[in-house]
Amino acid sequence: xxxxxxxxxxxxxxxxxxxxxxxxxxxxxxxxxxxxxxxxxxxxxxxxxxxxxxxxxxxxxxxxxxxxxxxxxxxxxxxxxxxxxxxxxxxxxxxxxxxxxxxxxxxxxxxx
Amino acid sequence: xxxxxxxxxxxxxxxxxxxxxxxxxxxxxxxxxxxxxxxxxxxxxxxxxxxxxxxxxxxxxxxxxxxxxxxxxxxxxxxxxxxxxxxxxxxxxxxxxxxxxxxxxxxxxxxxxxx
Numbered sequence: 378x379x380x381x382x383x384x385x386x387x388x389x390x391x392x393x394x395x396x397x398x399x400x401x402x403x404x405x406x407x408x409x410x411x412x413x414x415x416x417x418x419x420x421x422x423x424x425x426x427x428x429x430x431x432x433x434x435x436x437x438x439x440x441x442x443x444x445x446x447x448x449x450x451x452x453x454x455x456x457x458x459x460x461x462x463x464x465x466x467x468x469x470x471x472x473x474x475x476x477x478x479x480x481x482x483x484x485x486x487x488x489x
Numbered sequence: 490x491x492x493x494x495x496x497x498x499x500x501x502x503x504x505x506x507x508x509x510x511x512x513x514x515x516x517x518x519x520x521x522x523x524x525x526x527x528x529x530x531x532x533x534x535x536x537x538x539x540x541x542x543x544x545x546x547x548x549x550x551x552x553x554x555x556x557x558x559x560x561x562x563x564x565x566x567x568x569x570x571x572x573x574x575x576x577x578x579x580x581x582x583x584x585x586x587x588x589x590x591x592x593x594x595x596x597x598x599x600x601x602x603x604x
Contacts, residue, residue, distance in 0.1 A: 408586050410593060420579060420595035463532065465593070467586050476547060477522075477586055477593065481531040 379404045379468040383480035390454050390487050398449040398483045400464030408467035415460045454487045495596035502570040502603045510565040510599050512580030520583050521563035525576040570603045
């Protein structure tokens with residue numbers, strides 16, 4: 378099956394700093410999503426981005442499908458950005474087209 | 490529009506007991522799934538369904554059963570709980586994942602402890 382690797386595993390920032398999180402995947406994908414799990418455990422969908430670039434406020438994401446990676450940018454980080462960021466992908470040849478595979482996440486801590 | 494609703498939020502079981510984790514969605518999503526999250530292991534797919542009457546196994550299905558009698562509901566059954574099933578369980582739904590623009594929506598999770 379498809380492999381998903383996220384880096385870095387841990388990241389500590391001061392409030393106001395910018396950061397880039399990376400998601401590498403081992404095969405072509407037709408579905409790629411970024412999620413934020415807040416310190417209370419809630420999983421929030423940030424982006425559906427199998428290709429191209431999207432922006433939502435201070436967050437943006439870019440997926441370069443031909444090179445098999447996606448980047449999540451966080452600008453002017455705030456303490457509320459703390460939590461775990463997950464990337465999840467679906468390979469088009471996956472038989473049922475229904476098994477999203479998650480990376481192990483990047484643990485982000487933003488200090489005041 | 491409540492989204493994905495999971496009950497209960499917390500549960501403690503003794504080894505060998507059975508229980509059902511409930512999941513309901515009001516977005517008319519065809520796809521529903523159950524994940525478990527363990528420390529350091531990310532999210533692992535237990536079972537999923539692409540529509541009423543259709544279910545399939547994920548990565549870690551052993552010890553769990555599911556059924557999908559309606560579009561809205563996708564309960565997860567633990568037949569005989571074991572300490573290895575101590576985890577946080579998440580239900581999620583979307584339109585079919587192979588469809589364009591199919592973001593996955595998660596419930597708030599159920600924290601299960603098996604003693």
